Amino acid sequence: MICSHSIAHRLSKKLAIFTAIVIGLVSTASWFSVAMMVKQRNVQDLGVRCDLLADILSLEAQNGGEAAVLQRLHTDAPMRARTRLEVWRTDGRLLYADALPAAMQASEHVRAHDFAIDAPGLPGGQLRARYSVDFTSSAQLGVRWAVILSLVTLSAGVVVALGAGWFVRRSLKPLNLLAAQTRAISPRQLNQRLALADPAEELSPWIEQFNALMDRLQQAYGQLEAFNADVAHELRTPLATLIGETEVALSRERSPEALRETLQSNLEEMQRLSALVNDMLFLSQADRGVTARRGEPVSLAGLAAQVSEFHEATLEDAGLALRIEGDATLPVDEPLVKRALSNLLGNATRFAEPGSTVVIAIAQATEAQQVQVVVQNRGESIAPDHLPRLFDRFFRVDSARCCEDGQHHGLGLAIVAAIARMHAGRTLAESASGTTRVGFTLAA
Amino acid sequence: MRLLVIEDEVKLAQYLHKGLGENGHVVDVAHDGIEGRRLATGGDYDLVLLDVMLPGVDGFGVLQAIRADERPGKRGLPVLMLTARDRVEDRVRGLEQGADDYLVKPFAFSELLARVGALLRRGQQAGAAPATELHLADLRLDLLSRRAERGSARLDLTAKEFKLLALLLRRRGQILSRTTLAEQVWDMHFDSDTNIVEVAVRRLRAKLDDPFPHKLLHTVRGMGYVLEDRAP
Numbered sequence: 252m253i254c255s256h257s258i259a260h261r262l263s264k265k266l267a268i269f270t271a272i273v274i275g276l277v278s279t280a281s282w283f284s285v286a287m288m289v290k291q292r293n294v295q296d297l298g299v300r301c302d303l304l305a306d307i308l309s310l311e312a313q314n315g316g317e318a319a320v321l322q323r324l325h326t327d328a329p330m331r332a333r334t335r336l337e338v339w340r341t342d343g344r345l346l347y348a349d350a351l352p353a354a355m356q357a358s359e360h361v362r363a364h365d366f367a368i369d370a371p372g373l374p375g376g377q378l379r380a381r382y383s384v385d386f387t388s389s390a391q392l393g394v395r396w397a398v399i400l401s402l403v404t405l406s407a408g409v410v411v412a413l414g415a416g417w418f419v420r421r422s423l424k425p426l427n428l429l430a431a432q433t434r435a436i437s438p439r440q441l442n443q444r445l446a447l448a449d450p451a452e453e454l455s456p457w458i459e460q461f462n463a464l465m466d467r468l469q470q471a472y473g474q475l476e477a478f479n480a481d482v483a484h485e486l487r488t489p490l491a492t493l494i495g496e497t498e499v500a501l502s503r504e505r506s507p508e509a510l511r512e513t514l515q516s517n518l519e520e521m522q523r524l525s526a527l528v529n530d531m532l533f534l535s536q537a538d539r540g541v542t543a544r545r546g547e548p549v550s551l552a553g554l555a556a557q558v559s560e561f562h563e564a565t566l567e568d569a570g571l572a573l574r575i576e577g578d579a580t581l582p583v584d585e586p587l588v589k590r591a592l593s594n595l596l597g598n599a600t601r602f603a604e605p606g607s608t609v610v611i612a613i614a615q616a617t618e619a620q621q622v623q624v625v626v627q628n629r630g631e632s633i634a635p636d637h638l639p640r641l642f643d644r645f646f647r648v649d650s651a652r653c654c655e656d657g658q659h660h661g662l663g664l665a666i667v668a669a670i671a672r673m674h675a676g677r678t679l680a681e682s683a684s685g686t687t688r689v690g691f692t693l694a695a
Numbered sequence: 696m697r698l699l700v701i702e703d704e705v706k707l708a709q710y711l712h713k714g715l716g717e718n719g720h721v722v723d724v725a726h727d728g729i730e731g732r733r734l735a736t737g738g739d740y741d742l743v744l745l746d747v748m749l750p751g752v753d754g755f756g757v758l759q760a761i762r763a764d765e766r767p768g769k770r771g772l773p774v775l776m777l778t779a780r781d782r783v784e785d786r787v788r789g790l791e792q793g794a795d796d797y798l799v800k801p802f803a804f805s806e807l808l809a810r811v812g813a814l815l816r817r818g819q820q821a822g823a824a825p826a827t828e829l830h831l832a833d834l835r836l837d838l839l840s841r842r843a844e845r846g847s848a849r850l851d852l853t854a855k856e857f858k859l860l861a862l863l864l865r866r867r868g869q870i871l872s873r874t875t876l877a878e879q880v881w882d883m884h885f886d887s888d889t890n891i892v893e894v895a896v897r898r899l900r901a902k903l904d905d906p907f908p909h910k911l912l913h914t915v916r917g918m919g920y921v922l923e924d925r926a927p
Contacts, residue, residue: 518917522889525801529886560855561881564895590885597888663888 267412278400312370341375481645537669543584552578577613603628625690642668701731728752863922872919
């Protein structure tokens with residue numbers, strides 16, 4: 252894997268350092284507390300032994316004076332191996348001293364305790380004594396233990412590093428799997444989705460989001476492909492007519508009238524092409540995110556009235572009446588809103604029942620700060636599964652009826668949707684029991 | 696009228712030269728911005744057709760040079776911008792920098808001719824009082840009382856039909872495209888469903904021509920409509 256850094260490597264390194272620090276701290280703390288305890292214990296021990304010595308020697312002094320004390324000290328000397336007792340009279344003269352043990356001579360860990368012995372029968376009634384003990388073995392033990400603890404800390408770090416590395420690599424294996432699955436997705440296989448046999452809680456949301464993204468992409472890609480096919484089809488038909496007509500016209504001598512006829516027919520066809528291209532350009536601008544150029548606030552009912560004047564003749568031709576209901580004053584892009592209204596009205600005119608009334612209704616939308624403009628007509632209802640696709644490019648509910656006149660290339664409602672989008676609005680369409688309502692909202 | 700066409704697309708420039716020439720104009724063509732700028736500021740033209748995308752200096756640069764060259768007292772040289780980019784920014788920029796009108800490619804030649812005519816008229820008729828009565832053959836339009844008559848018969852027209860007829864009559868002999876009619880009569884500035892204008896014209900024709908043997912309103916296939924008194 253080409254990576255700037257490895258998660259497993261970094262994680263195991265960090266875990267190892269962390270473990271070593273924690274264990275090191277615990278070891279240090281325990282070492283110090285134990286060392287202190289041992290020291291305390293030694294001091295206590297020394298005190299107890301001194302008290303015992305004082306009691307015994309005091310008793311000897313009481314019973315037999317200095318001679319008995321000396322006798323006792325000599326007799327007990329072997330019991331004080333590796334320690335040293337020194338006893339002085341009150342006037343400072345040495346009464347007795349153990350031979351200095353060899354180990355004690357060079358030792359730095361000798362602890363001495365001075366104490367007094369009650370000696371009622373002796374001059375001064377007291378003896379002074381010093382008892383020295385060598386704690387070198389304790390100190391050595393401490394050093395050895397410190398070494399052991401350090402080794403434990405180091406090895407724990409190493410073990411954790413290796414173990415964590417292994418575990419993390421193991422846990423990250425699903426990521427490699429996902430990478431392989433992602434690699435397998437191509438424009439030809441957009442229906443592939445990511446899946447793990449044993450999904451991890453942390454990865455599931457990521458996989459879900461990725462799959463949802465792929466759903467959206469697949470849909471968009473599908474629409475794009477369909478759109479391309481539709482565009483090709485829409486362009487091919489008039490182009491074929493143009494080429495054919497021109498070829499036929501040129502194939503033999505023709506009168507100027509016949510040639511004029513051909514040119515006129517070609518001109519009509521080319522204008523149709525030009526209109527189609529212009530509409531597609533407009534849609535692509537909206538797709539690119541161009542927004543409406545809003546002017547001063549205008550009355551939407553006023554715009555609707557202008558548009559209905561434009562449609563006056565076609566409405567009358569179709570035997571339709573028109574009513575405008577409601578009003579709202581908004582800053583909008585006037586030509587765009589008129590265009591959207593004109594497209595909706597044109598659609599309603601084509602599908603309305605003769606003799607019925609087409610209504611342009613302007614009202615507050617369900618969203619706050621949005622105004623909805625709806626054109627309503629009586630006529631055959633649109634099937635519910637067609638409603639969501641109504642605003643798709645080149646979508647025709649009834650393809651046979653619409654294509655014949657060649658006037659309507661199926662972009663009218665897509666343009667309405669684009670204009671709604673350019674005003675931060677949306678489209679709406681409902682159709683039931685012979686009433687169809689199609690419209691859009693505009694953000695204030 | 697002397698026109699200057701600054702357009703780098705050779706085929707388009709050729710057809711503009713031919714088409715405008717046949718319509719009674721003297722046309723010079725420049726194929727790049729530098730030559731165009733030289734001709735526009737040096738020559739004596741009545742109107743400039745200016746493409747936006749040009750080699751050398753772009754249309755905006757040429758426009759700036761033209762406007763910078765104008766001296767007080769000299770009548771401004773009308774400039775009609777042609778742009779392939781159907782972008783609002785370009786149009787706004789062009790108009791802000793002093794273009795008199797713009798056309799987005801692809802455009803209908805009839806549309807171009809109408810706009811050129813309008814710009815040239817604007818230059819000539821400045822100050823002239825507009826006519827209140829228009830005539831053509833036995834058709835008479837009184838713009839003040841909004842009466843339309845053919846011979847002795849009064850035509851019962853709706854407000855928009857009257858406006859449509861007045862426009863056709865004022866520009867008699869000129870082919871007016873459906874787009875022009877939608878813009879001028881109904882203030883609809885977009886590529887509308889051509890059917891709508893067709894139906895409106897058909898209804899006007901039913902009142903204007905159908906009852907009379909001598910027809911005035913003619914359809915020019917693929918281009919638009921023209922009102923003229925043709926010999927029977």
